[in-house]
Amino acid sequence: MEQQQLEFNKNEDTMRRLLSTMKQRLAVIEQGGGKKSLEKLRQRGKLSPRERISYLIDKNTIFTEIGAFTAYDMYAEHGGCPAGGTVAGLGYVSGRQCVIVANDMTVKAGAWFPLTGKKNLRLQEIAMENRLPVIYLVDSAGVYLPMQDEIFPDKEHFGRIFRNNARMSAMGITQIAAVMGSCVAGGAYLPIMSDEVLMVEGNGSIFLAGPYLVKAAIGEEVDAETLGGAVTHTEISGIADYKFKTDQECLDRIKDIVARLGHNTGAGFDRIAPVAPLKPAEELYGIIPEDGSKSYDVHEVIARLTDGGVFDEYKQDYGKTILCGYARIDGWAVGIVANQRKMVKSKKGEMQMGGVIYNDSADKAARFIMNCNQKKIPLLFLQDVTGFMVGSRSEHAGIIKDGAKLVNAVANSVVPKITVIIGNSYGAGNYAMCGKAYDPRFIFAWPNAKIAVMGGEQAAKTLLQIQVASLKAKGETISPEEEKNLLKNITDKYNAQTTPYYAAARLWVDAIIDPAQTRQVVAECLAAANHAPVEETFRMGVVQV
Numbered sequence: 001m002e003q004q005q006l007e008f009n010k011n012e013d014t015m016r017r018l019l020s021t022m023k024q025r026l027a028v029i030e031q032g033g034g035k036k037s038l039e040k041l042r043q044r045g046k047l048s049p050r051e052r053i054s055y056l057i058d059k060n061t062i063f064t065e066i067g068a069f070t071a072y073d074m075y076a077e078h079g080g081c082p083a084g085g086t087v088a089g090l091g092y093v094s095g096r097q098c099v100i101v102a103n104d105m106t107v108k109a110g111a112w113f114p115l116t117g118k119k120n121l122r123l124q125e126i127a128m129e130n131r132l133p134v135i136y137l138v139d140s141a142g143v144y145l146p147m148q149d150e151i152f153p154d155k156e157h158f159g160r161i162f163r164n165n166a167r168m169s170a171m172g173i174t175q176i177a178a179v180m181g182s183c184v185a186g187g188a189y190l191p192i193m194s195d196e197v198l199m200v201e202g203n204g205s206i207f208l209a210g211p212y213l214v215k216a217a218i219g220e221e222v223d224a225e226t227l228g229g230a231v232t233h234t235e236i237s238g239i240a241d242y243k244f245k246t247d248q249e250c251l252d253r254i255k256d257i258v259a260r261l262g263h264n265t266g267a268g269f270d271r272i273a274p275v276a277p278l279k280p281a282e283e284l285y286g287i288i289p290e291d292g293s294k295s296y297d298v299h300e301v302i303a304r305l306t307d308g309g310v311f312d313e314y315k316q317d318y319g320k321t322i323l324c325g326y327a328r329i330d331g332w333a334v335g336i337v338a339n340q341r342k343m344v345k346s347k348k349g350e351m352q353m354g355g356v357i358y359n360d361s362a363d364k365a366a367r368f369i370m371n372c373n374q375k376k377i378p379l380l381f382l383q384d385v386t387g388f389m390v391g392s393r394s395e396h397a398g399i400i401k402d403g404a405k406l407v408n409a410v411a412n413s414v415v416p417k418i419t420v421i422i423g424n425s426y427g428a429g430n431y432a433m434c435g436k437a438y439d440p441r442f443i444f445a446w447p448n449a450k451i452a453v454m455g456g457e458q459a460a461k462t463l464l465q466i467q468v469a470s471l472k473a474k475g476e477t478i479s480p481e482e483e484k485n486l487l488k489n490i491t492d493k494y495n496a497q498t499t500p501y502y503a504a505a506r507l508w509v510d511a512i513i514d515p516a517q518t519r520q521v522v523a524e525c526l527a528a529a530n531h532a533p534v535e536e537t538f539r540m541g542v543v544q545v
Contacts, residue, residue, distance in 0.1 A: 021447070230244075
């Protein structure tokens with residue numbers, strides 16, 4: 001018992017250190033372009049993007065930020081791009097859950113880097129999948145010209161934003177654009193393709209070409225306000241609908257507009273009065289081992305997420321390396337699919353390693369996912385997976401067939417899927433447990449998460465063998481010391497690419513979250529998902545049996 005407590009304390013200390021690092025990095029990101037840039041905003045009477053969002057959302061409500069670590073540790077040669085130059089997420093405005101997207105003008109004047117585009121598209125995807133109103137707080141200089149080839153022409157680049165504006169409008173999704181600063185070139189289409197356009201006098205401007213480009217192109221000299229300011233567009237062109245003296249007045253009007261929105265038919269997912277978990281969420285810090293290869297009982301994680309700690313397990317004594325069962329989170333009915341990390345023994349007497357997907361667990365999880373689709377119950381995946389079982393015994397038993405069945409069920413599932421990576425996310429296990437490629441409505445990672453094709457040690461040794469074999473084929477020799485250094489370099493590089501920050505920077509996950517806030521975050525996602533009716537029919541397609 002004393003040893004268990006020591007392990008718990010050690011794990012807790014490690015997780016708290018990871019959380020401290022995460023919070024320190026977030027604090028830097030939240031400064032945007034830095035204190036000097038923020039001071040310039042103050043001088044112009046403008047609020048920062050985070051201040052705008054804080055003022056806009058209802059008091060004492062949750063703002064679930066998406067993509068705070070976008071472009072983290074990237075674009076260093078361009079001065080960096082904190083949060084991808086955009087602050088965004090889910091927030092409540094006049095009691096309505098909305099997607100809010102605010103350009104950060106302190107980061108390169110709000111210019112769009114490649115990952116700015118990817119982040120904005122992700123937010124639009126969230127709005128479309130969950131039928132949520134979108135509020136754009138526009139303050140951007142447009143495409144970042146030094147990288148225009150990586151943001152301008154392709155299918156998933158800048159232009160896709162306006163295509164989505166049109167698609168959302170056709171879907172009946174409300175879009176409100178407040179132009180609170182620059183809105184230039186192609187970016188000018190975003191507000192004009194929204195339902196209502198608001199502008200702030202003196203700061204807001206909309207034009208396809210700014211004063212410098214106009215002079216260069218046609219020789220006309222005109223100032224920005226005359227060319228495309230709030231007065232011009234509300235009194236002459238008719239492009240904008242309202243003008244305001246301050247950011248605050250503009251944001252107040254957005255609240256009024258949202259307050260009058262009609263209500264659509266939702267998905268109808270079952271919800272009852274919430275009940276708190278039986279055990280404190282902070283205990284999650286001590287449950288997850290410091291060493292990601294060590295075992296633990298995922299029942300202990302589930303007990304700290306679900307209402308009353310209740311988890312009605314499906315096929316409890318079969319396929320034990322994946323737990324499946326029904327529960328409630330903040331009152332919402334959910335089906336949970338979780339990797340079991342402790343060693344288990346099957347009825348046949350086979351010892352099965354935790355975190356590994358075997359034939360029986362793949363078969364069980366596939367069937368459970370079908371059941372949840374039949375019953376219209378959203379799915380929550382808790383990933384801590386090292387992959388599928390390998391070896392002749394497993395191959396002869398048809399592990400690929402059973403794995404394909406699970407992947408088929410995940411891919412074709414029509415109820416909302418929410419994924420939380422609570423540990424490892426390796427190889428095909430990432431796919432089977434609803435990784436990014438399988439369209440989860442939302443996907444999050446804990447600070448200890450590792451995402452890669454395989455574990456760092458195995459991958460590094462494999463890569464080392466390949467490099468050593470290549471050198472020997474050329475007739476070159478390598479000393480044990482050189483081999484040791486080469487292995488270390490390979491391991492360090494590989495491990496750097498498996499961190500949750502590397503994944504979040506590239507939007508493979510929507511956010512890195514505090515384990516203790518998992519229940520709250522998942523509840524917000526379920527609330528969002530409930531806005532969109534499940535219109536598609538569940539079909540499995542061809543399955544190997």
